[in-house]
Amino acid sequence: MQQKLVDRKTPRDGLVNSRDKIEQLAKVFLAGLEASDKASRTKDKYDYCVNKYILPALGEVRIGEATSGVIDRFIRGLVEDVGPSTARSCGAVLSWMFKVALRHDAVTSNPVRGITIPHGKKSKLKALDVEQYRDLRAKVIELGTGANPRPAPNAGTSRNDGLLHCHGRSPRRAFRGALGRS
Template sequence: MDGVLRLVEARGPSSAAAQRNIQVKLKERQTPRYGIVTAKDRINTLIDVFLVEMEASDKADRTKDKYSYCVKKYIKPALGSVRISEVTSGVVDHFIRTLVSDVGSSTARSCGAVLSWMFKVALRHDAVTVNPVVGVSIPKNSTAKPKALNMEQYRDLRAKLIAWEQAPTLGRPRTQELHEIADFLVGTGLRPGELLALHWKEIDLESEPPTASINATIIRTTRGGVRIQDHPKSRHGVRRLTLPAFLVVELRKRRQHQETASSPNPTNLVFPSSTGTICDANNVGKVWRKAADSIGYNWVTFRTLRKSNATVVARTMGAEAAAYQLGHSKIAMTQEHYIEEYKEALDTRAVLDGFVTLPDGDAVTPPSPDKAEAPEEEDDC
């Protein structure tokens, strides 16, 4: 980089050994650079540089928390003392496979993403010539097919949920708004964090149609605890959704109740906590799991309600409309993870009967319900 020629010297017990030593020295030698890390440094040094860069990046706080946890819990104990030059694709592959068998594919993929970013940093500092994570196959998460509630199932769940809320209990009374949260999630397809970050100013009940503007979410981080993030999970999460009629009625009642109640709500949230502060989505999820187990719907989560919304929208308006409703950037992700597979037979006779024109006498007529054939009598034998 500085244009200076330098003499490289090596010694050995023989001429051949000296030549081998100088070849090794030339191979390992690096031109003086301005890099912070070198090939001889340990991975721990690279981790320190990576963490500083990650903190300065525009990654979401929850992503930073997850990546920091992966470094502290898995990468540093396993690879921290290894030299950067000694981390090959084989070393990375063995590390990832071990994680898959020990803690699962999801954590392995997160650690693979962190390692890839770390070695991109090493590349920029000329500590490596290739990223050893490139080419390593990281197993994908095995996900079950989406399962959604149909409308009849949801009505049954809702009735049992209201009964659970109103049932007498010892000690602290149960929340009376869990069914309202469920109604909002199934009626809009929102993420729980998006719902709990919703302010009244973002809801317009007087417009035609009534709408809700989604532009924030609730997050929990090690840095700031529970707070409202000024943007949703992704840029595609910023959207305006129409509200079904039953939600408009519920929201008007809820707003009127909040205006007349003595409970504080300084932030003007639609769903504040009992003390008027930001409601933690994790705490609401714990209450939901307890209620769902009690009413016989232990397989239903908040995500199931989101899937139910996506499934109904997709079957009536198409997968693209469902992807927008959920705030997804890719329709394929909505189809794979949120829309339940349609198992009923589609009535395609109107479009398929044109292939062959039958004579009038051969036309198929549906049986009349009034002239249904009587069932045959069973033999005694």
């Protein structure tokens, strides 16, 4: 009786199964992606992630062997090698790929679920020193007075018409707005 329970398997008739490699899952995923109504740039980005990063690193891994640990090590490596933005994109693609595997009964849970992908380090805001402030102020004033004229882009308008008043604000007010003060 115990041997029958060990030998018992759920029938799996999907396009992929747990013994298939991630390479096969990627083919099924990309075919579904192409047929989807996603924007063409999204399709291109996901295709690029699959072919540039996922397949070279994970293509030979069997779907059933792709644990959260395997995926996490791959994502962490991407963060170190190419940065968190690409790692997040690849994580999103892998998550969608394993949703496909889940629909085809190749896995019982999505191994990407629960993996956190760190965000990039935010650079600390830095205030201008006195010299930088004076230099910037002089350039804005010069721009506002037209002391450094260039040919106008269209006949009958000056360069400053479009640059300084494009938002309906004076140069001083635009400068203060750029600094976060109104």
